[in-house]
Amino acid sequence: MLTLTALLVFTLASTSTSCADSSWLTRSHSCVGSPQVWEARPSPGKGLGVYATRTIEPGDIILSEPPIIHFAPSEFRDGVAYPLNDITATLQASFDALSPGEQAQVMSLHAYMTPAEKAGDQLMAIFRSNAYTTGDSLGLFPKGSRINHSCRPNTSQYWSANLGRRIVYANRHIEEGEEIYASYIPLLHPHEARQRRLDQYGFKCTCSACALDQGARNASDQRRQDLAKAFAAFESQLTLSVPGSVVGKRKARKNAEASIQLVEEIEKEGLADYYIKAYHIAAVMHARAEDWKPATLFANKGYETSLLADHNARSAGTKELQALTNHLINKWNDHLRDKAMEHGK
Numbered sequence: 566m567l568t569l570t571a572l573l574v575f576t577l578a579s580t581s582t583s584c585a586d587s588s589w590l591t592r593s594h595s596c597v598g599s600p601q602v603w604e605a606r607p608s609p610g611k612g613l614g615v616y617a618t619r620t621i622e623p624g625d626i627i628l629s630e631p632p633i634i635h636f637a638p639s640e641f642r643d644g645v646a647y648p649l650n651d652i653t654a655t656l657q658a659s660f661d662a663l664s665p666g667e668q669a670q671v672m673s674l675h676a677y678m679t680p681a682e683k684a685g686d687q688l689m690a691i692f693r694s695n696a697y698t699t700g701d702s703l704g705l706f707p708k709g710s711r712i713n714h715s716c717r718p719n720t721s722q723y724w725s726a727n728l729g730r731r732i733v734y735a736n737r738h739i740e741e742g743e744e745i746y747a748s749y750i751p752l753l754h755p756h757e758a759r760q761r762r763l764d765q766y767g768f769k770c771t772c773s774a775c776a777l778d779q780g781a782r783n784a785s786d787q788r789r790q791d792l793a794k795a796f797a798a799f800e801s802q803l804t805l806s807v808p809g810s811v812v813g814k815r816k817a818r819k820n821a822e823a824s825i826q827l828v829e830e831i832e833k834e835g836l837a838d839y840y841i842k843a844y845h846i847a848a849v850m851h852a853r854a855e856d857w858k859p860a861t862l863f864a865n866k867g868y869e870t871s872l873l874a875d876h877n878a879r880s881a882g883t884k885e886l887q888a889l890t891n892h893l894i895n896k897w898n899d900h901l902r903d904k905a906m907e908h909g910k
C-alpha cells in the first residue's frame with residue numbers, strides 16, 4: 566500500500582494575533598496595506614524562491630495564510646506513515662470544491678513525482694510535497710509552499726487555530742533581498758540523514774549548513790547529534806527541586822554548566838526552533854544549582870523568544886515561561902535578602 570510518509574510534520578502551537586483580517590501583519594500588530602515584505606522570484610537551482618523585499622526583524626510576521634485545502638484525515642497519526650488511499654477521496658472532493666482559479670493555483674505548486682506518482686495522481690503528489698499538519702488536520706498553503714528549505718532556516722512557523730491561518734515569522738534579522746527559508750524536516754540530524762529525508766522532495770540541499778566544507782560540516786553534524794542527545798538527557802530532569810545531598814548538588818552544578826554549553830551550541834548552529842527549549846533547560850538547571858541570576862535571565866530569554874511567535878502571551882508554553890521567570894525573580898530576591906542579612910550580622 567502506498568503511504569503518505571512524506572508529509573511535512575511540524576509541531577504547530579495555537580495562538581492568535583489581533584489583526585485577523587489582514588494577511589500582512591507587523592510585530593506591533595499594525596495592519597500594513599500591501600504585501601511588501603516578500604516576493605517570489607527565481608532562485609538559482611531551486612525553481613522559485615521567496616525573497617525579502619525589505620529588512621525583516623525577529624518576530625515580524627512574513628506570511629499569515631489560510632489553507633486553500635484543509636481537512637482532518639480519519640486516522641491521523643502524528644508523523645507516522647499514513648495510508649494514502651484513505652485521503653485520496655477527501656483530497657479530490659476538497660479540490661473539486663475549489664474555484665477554477667484556486668484549482669490552477671494548487672496545480673501550479675511544485676511536486677517531486679515518484680515513478681508511481683508519475684503514472685497516476687498528480688494532485689496527491691502535490692499534496693504530499695506541500696501539505697502541513699495543522700493540529701490534527703492537514704492543510705495546503707500555496708503562498709507558504711513557495712518558501713524553500715534550509716537546514717538553518719531564518720523563519721519559524723505555527724498554526725493559529727483561532728485565526729485559521731499558518732503564520733510564518735522571522736526568527737532572526739533578515740536583510741532586504743535575502744532568501745527566506747523554512748525547514749521541511751527535523752533538524753537535529755547529520756547532513757546525510759537530513760538529505761535522505763529530503764530525497765522525498767527531489768532535491769539536494771545546498772543550504773549554508775549543507776554547503777560547509779568537509780571539516781566544518783563534520784563539526785556541524787557532530788553538534789546536531791550531541792544536541793539531540795543532550796535534549797533527551799535534560800528532559801528527564803526538568804524539575805525545580807533543589808537536590809539536598811552533596812553529590813546531588815555537585816551534579817546540579819555540572820548540569821548547569823552543561824546547559825550553558827547546550828545554549829551556546831544551539832545558537833552556534835543557528836537552530837532557532839530549539840532556542841526556547843534550550844533557554845528553558847538552562848533556567849531550570851541553574852535553579853537546581855541555586856544559581857538564581859543566570860536561572861532568571863535564561864527563563865526571561867525563553868519568555869521573550871516565546872513572545873516572538875506568541876505576541877499576546879496566550880499559549881501555555883509562553884505562560885509557563887512567564888511564571889517561571891517570576892518564580893525565579895522571587896528566589897533571586899530572597900537569596901539577595903538572605904545574603905544582606907548575613908552580612909549585617
Ligand SMILES: [Zn+2]
Pocket residue numbers: 715716717770771772773774775
Ligand atoms: Zn541543508
